[in-house]
Amino acid sequence: MAIRTAIDQHWAASAAGDQDAEHAIYHDDAVCEYPQSGEVIHGRKNLQALRSHHPGKPSGFKVRRVTGDGALWVTEYTIDYQGKLAYTVSIMTFRDGKVAHETQYFADPFDAPSWRAEWVERE
Template structure:
């Protein structure tokens, strides 16, 4: 599979909420970094365990907003929700030999638009 297809398959597997299935698209010794919390997950087994144990209010959903691929680098913008929590993940994937060997994942926190900018912007959803 091309790197883009590997990453699309990964998100499809994540959508099943079987994180051990999804982890099969990662190398055994993959590295997953979460820069905002300064954490690094080493290995697909730890990836599956942490995602399986992550507190959730319901089934996780993953909606792909965009994907950009160049050679073995793939970037995705995904909405993630458990029905109560609505977040967005920007993930940089490195694909080698048909598996994801590295992810650097950013979880930007949303915040209300400052009032002082109102005259120049339209707030999404209004």
């Protein structure tokens, strides 16, 4: 439960724009990967600096689901960048109660094709 509490505090701080509290969850030597852009961020300080200098700071943030156990946790959430949603997945690996490695995937929304309508329901 300590890790789940830390994750909840991390996402709440991220949504509130509290950079120090948001990054308290990471080890100093944490690694964060953005596979879609090919970027790898080494160290909590670099990760916090990168996020602190984002030119289009998020205007909204919503956690959809957090699942995990032991050292591996996954969070699905949306980020609102001034009206444009990014559907995001964060995969965190913990060591000694802090994040040692995180991989984040970002996806744009898309219109559902009409041919699937009879088998799906819309949110």
